[in-house]
Amino acid sequence: MKLSLKNAELAVLSACETATGDENLPEEAVHLAAGMLAVGYPSVIATMWSIGDSDAPLIADKVYANLLGPLDNSESQKAKLTPAYALHEAVKHL
Numbered sequence: 001m002k003l004s005l006k007n008a009e010l011a012v013l014s015a016c017e018t019a020t021g022d023e024n025l026p027e028e029a030v031h032l033a034a035g036m037l038a039v040g041y042p043s044v045i046a047t048m049w050s051i052g053d054s055d056a057p058l059i060a061d062k063v064y065a066n067l068l069g070p071l072d073n074s075e076s077q078k079a080k081l082t083p084a085y086a087l088h089e090a091v092k093h094l
Contacts, residue, residue: 008040010083012063013033014057062090062093067086069081
């Protein structure tokens with residue numbers, strides 16, 4: 001199933017265990033992150049662990065800040081971080 005998501009670049013799933021399935025529901029083998037990839041998102045940031053309610057918004061804010069970079073026309077704006085590296089840098093702030 002492919003949706004028309006031509007402008008979709010990244011799905012950020014800021015919740016607990018969005019990249020894990022439920023062993024008690026084997027007939028539902030596709031977790032939320034896999035579903036986002038299946039419908040056409042080329043990149044997904046998801047978790048395989050629990051995250052504290054106070055930490056999730058901090059990580060999301062840092063990820064978006066790292067992805068967007070400075071909001072100007074400088075050279076640093078052109079050198080945006082990849083989603084994986086943006087997450088890596090965000091987690092360092094915990």
